[in-house]
Structure formats: structure tokens, C-alpha cells
Amino acid sequence: MxxxxxxxxxxxxxxxxxxxxxxxxxxxxxxxxxxxxxxxxxxxxxxxxxxxxxxxxxxxxxxxxxxxxxxxxxxxxxxxxxxxxxxxxxxxxxxxxxxxxxxxxxxxxxxxxATTAPPKTIEPESLEYDFLTEMIDKFILRVKKGLFYSDNDFWVQQEEDLVRVGLTDLLQQMISDVFFVELTDVGHHVEFGDELGSFESTKIAMEIISPLSGTVVETNTNLEDSPELLNEDPYGAGWLYVMHPDDISELDLLKPADEYMTYGVEKAKRELGKKVSK
Amino acid sequence: MSEGGIGSTFMSVAREKIPWWPEVDNNKCDGCAGEFDCLKFCPHKVYKIIDGTLLIEVENKYNCVVFCRACQKMCPKDALSFPNKSDILKIIKEARST
Missing domain, CATH: 3.40.50 (Rossmann fold)
Incomplete structure (x- = not known):
């Protein structure tokens, strides 16, 4: 630096x-x-x-x-x-x-x-990957352990005093191939549930709904050129933001991995049932 | 793309306890001259056409994804409005603590 x-x-x-x-x-x-x-x-x-x-x-x-x-x-x-x-x-x-x-x-x-201290954020590659998996019909649903999940299907990973945010495997499977991602700017402040940019897939255009209140300190600019990372590696290289949370106790409002898996399986089954009944 | 509806929960609270859905201002809405952008856009079947008119109404309010406001951006007449997010979050937090 x-x-x-x-x-x-x-x-x-x-x-x-x-x-x-x-x-x-x-x-x-x-x-x-x-x-x-x-x-x-x-x-x-x-x-x-x-x-x-x-x-x-x-x-x-x-x-x-x-x-x-x-x-x-x-x-x-x-x-x-x-x-x-x-x-x-x-x-x-x-x-x-x-x-x-x-x-x-x-x-x-x-x-x-001054020393050239590295940024506090941890690169996703260095993190241990450990997943819960469930087979639903012919799909495999993956939920990463140790993260917190919103009912809008976004995950939050605590990294010291910051958090990393991304979308879940369930969401990327439901929306199919993402071809465009619009991220908000560094410094942008949002409340829980606010919009944090958007993306478009072959099926749908949708907002990124913030799973907590805080300020964006880093955006995954790789997604602009490679939106497919959201589908290929939603818990890793497809991360969306690093944020400075306003109040870390908001994580209590989110689901731990096992609860989100139960919720996700139900949601995926309903989604599949809907397709079959059409 | 949460799959909501009656009988579902959001943040462990019954969907029916969360008053989040769009309101249509029929003084502004012109049905997009028959195109009905919000109706075509929303995959959750929240909207329906008011029979015999070029107007839209909310048919399945609990299908609306809590905190999603994507349809509002599609509306060329700015005829859609949503509740205040922090008010809704307050309701959710209160319902969780009881």
C-alpha cells in the first residue's frame, strides 16, 4: 500500500x-x-x-x-x-x-x-469449505455450514468485524444462468431488507436484498465480467459484497445452516411441485 | 425468489402476519395501455387485471416476497408503492419475540 x-x-x-x-x-x-x-x-x-x-x-x-x-x-x-x-x-x-x-x-x-498491513478481509480461497447437502428430485442442494442465511436466500459470513455476503445455492439454482450483475458502490449504506444492486438471469430480473444493515466496503468486481461465478461458486468466488455491519446482533434474525436447509428443501419442493402441476 | 403465500413463513413469522405487498394507485395506473408490465413481470402471481378494465389489483398479497420491490421499478407510471421496510422489520422482530 x-x-x-x-x-x-x-x-x-x-x-x-x-x-x-x-x-x-x-x-x-x-x-x-x-x-x-x-x-x-x-x-x-x-x-x-x-x-x-x-x-x-x-x-x-x-x-x-x-x-x-x-x-x-x-x-x-x-x-x-x-x-x-x-x-x-x-x-x-x-x-x-x-x-x-x-x-x-x-x-x-x-x-x-508504517507497515504494509494486509486488509482485514479473508480471501474466500483460504476458508474451509464444509457443506450440508440434500438431494431434491435430481437436484443437489448445498448449504454451507457456519454461515447465516436470510429468508430472501442470501448468506452472511462473519469475518472478524466485517461480513461477506452472497446468494445461496438454492437461489442460484432457482434463477438459472445469471448473465448480468449490477453491484452498488463501495460506501453505500443500506438497512436490513434494502436493495443492494440487482441481477438478471435467463429466468428473472431480481434485486439483491440486503440480509443485514451496514456499509459496503468491498464489491466483487469480478462479477461484472464473469456473472457466471454466481452460478458456479455461490459460496466462494461468486460472493457479492464485504460489508461493515451496523449491528452484528442482526445475525440473530437470520437462520443457521441447518434451519436454512429445512427451509430451502421445503421451498425447493414447492417450486418443483408448481412446475409439475403446470 | 422466495416462494411465499398463505401458510408459509418469513423469518420464522407467519406470512399472514407481515403486511408487505404493493398498493396500486389507480389514479396513476393506466394498465400500460394493455401491456400490464407488473403483471407480466411478477413471477409470484401477486397481481390480476380488474375485470373489464385496464386496471390492476393485488390478488395474492401474501405471495409477494417480503422486502422485494422489483415490480415498482418496472412501473412506467410510478403507480406502485410499498410499506416502509423498517416498520415491517419492527413487526417481524416483535412477532418473533412473542
Missing amino acids: SKKYILPCAGFDRPGGKVSKIAVDIIQSLDSSSIIGSIGALAAERPGEIKDLRSSDVVSIDGCSVKCASKMVEKHSAREFEAVEVTAFVDSTDNEDEKARAVVDMVQQHWAT
Whole structure:
């Protein structure tokens, strides 16, 4: 992670607002490749800004104890970052330029020692696959153990403080071949049950219905070119989103694998029965 | 593509206890001049044509997939509306706790 992103306080009336501004001006004059972030652009969830934030080594500079800059970084990125609070220097000097230089020193010191920590999310390949399976007519229904399932047929996998979301084997079998996927942007926030993009198959166009409330932190962009991954590997390479959940206790509203299997078998049988009766 | 209907459950709550289905504003609906996009689109047989008219009504409200609003996007006249999702979630949570 070589890019450097610095998010200064945006309130120039704040005790450390002006110092933040001076500090970032100095940082950019020393290293023109560093990105000066915008709290406004993050608040507006501008995709380019969120992409810069998420792909950089981030330092936030807070101009007062409200810590808007740090809060904004926390909201839009799941990675570790360095927070510098200008007001921590209040006692050491009254001179704003001196304070700014102290801030710059801290930021530079951080960047000099920062390690290239990998993102917290776990690649699907590294996860142990373990499935419940049931034979329904000539179909094999697979439900992955250890995940949580919504009645709209999406799964949620806990990955430390994040979750990965995808559609179930049952759903991909019911809708048939997916040929188009439209994913929502990183930074998008949804409530439980809200729409999270959509997809089209040879049978149906449907919404992705979010199985929990949270903010999208990563999308599976491979699906844009290879929507067939949803059918081929719905619990693995066909994942949809990594999200930062608002409230992890919402998982209680979902079904564990065994309950979802019972539910899925019933649903699949009804679906088959309907076809036979037609 | 949940298969709902009377007798089914959603999030362990009887479907009949969850008031989620579309409302058709017949002041806006013109039956798509006989094309009836929502009727053709919805695979769950939620809609039917009001006999002898170019208007649509909800026939099987419990067939409607809870939280699905896909038909709303198909409607060229913006004549379909759904309940507030958080209200419905509240109802579901309350029903689960009793």
C-alpha cells in the first residue's frame, strides 16, 4: 500500500482547524503524491474518494475533540489508520506554524514506520469449505455450514468485524444462468431488507436484498465480467459484497445452516411441485 | 425468489402476519395501455387485471416476497408503492419475540 492519504479537519473555526490546513499544505509541498482527502467528498460518498481512502495508508488530522476526520475514516474504511489530534499540541506551543510542523513530524514519522498491513478481509480461497447437502428430485442442494442465511436466500459470513455476503445455492439454482450483475458502490449504506444492486438471469430480473444493515466496503468486481461465478461458486468466488455491519446482533434474525436447509428443501419442493402441476 | 403465500413463513413469522405487498394507485395506473408490465413481470402471481378494465389489483398479497420491490421499478407510471421496510422489520422482530 504505497499511496498516502491524509484527511484534515474541515472546520477552520475549530481550535485546530487552521493548523490542520497548514500541516497538509506542508505535507503536500514535501510529497506531492500524497492525497489530501475531503471530509465533504466522503460525506457525499463520492466513489473516487472512497477508493482513494480504501487503497491508501491513511492519517486523519482532527481539529477538535469531535474528531470528524477520524469518524469519517472509520465510517468508510475497515482498515487501521493513524489519528492525530491537533489539540494535543495546545500546551506545547501557541504558534500555529510550530504546531503544524509538530503535526507534520508525527505524520511523517507514522509513514516512515508504517507497515504494509494486509486488509482485514479473508480471501474466500483460504476458508474451509464444509457443506450440508440434500438431494431434491435430481437436484443437489448445498448449504454451507457456519454461515447465516436470510429468508430472501442470501448468506452472511462473519469475518472478524466485517461480513461477506452472497446468494445461496438454492437461489442460484432457482434463477438459472445469471448473465448480468449490477453491484452498488463501495460506501453505500443500506438497512436490513434494502436493495443492494440487482441481477438478471435467463429466468428473472431480481434485486439483491440486503440480509443485514451496514456499509459496503468491498464489491466483487469480478462479477461484472464473469456473472457466471454466481452460478458456479455461490459460496466462494461468486460472493457479492464485504460489508461493515451496523449491528452484528442482526445475525440473530437470520437462520443457521441447518434451519436454512429445512427451509430451502421445503421451498425447493414447492417450486418443483408448481412446475409439475403446470 | 422466495416462494411465499398463505401458510408459509418469513423469518420464522407467519406470512399472514407481515403486511408487505404493493398498493396500486389507480389514479396513476393506466394498465400500460394493455401491456400490464407488473403483471407480466411478477413471477409470484401477486397481481390480476380488474375485470373489464385496464386496471390492476393485488390478488395474492401474501405471495409477494417480503422486502422485494422489483415490480415498482418496472412501473412506467410510478403507480406502485410499498410499506416502509423498517416498520415491517419492527413487526417481524416483535412477532418473533412473542
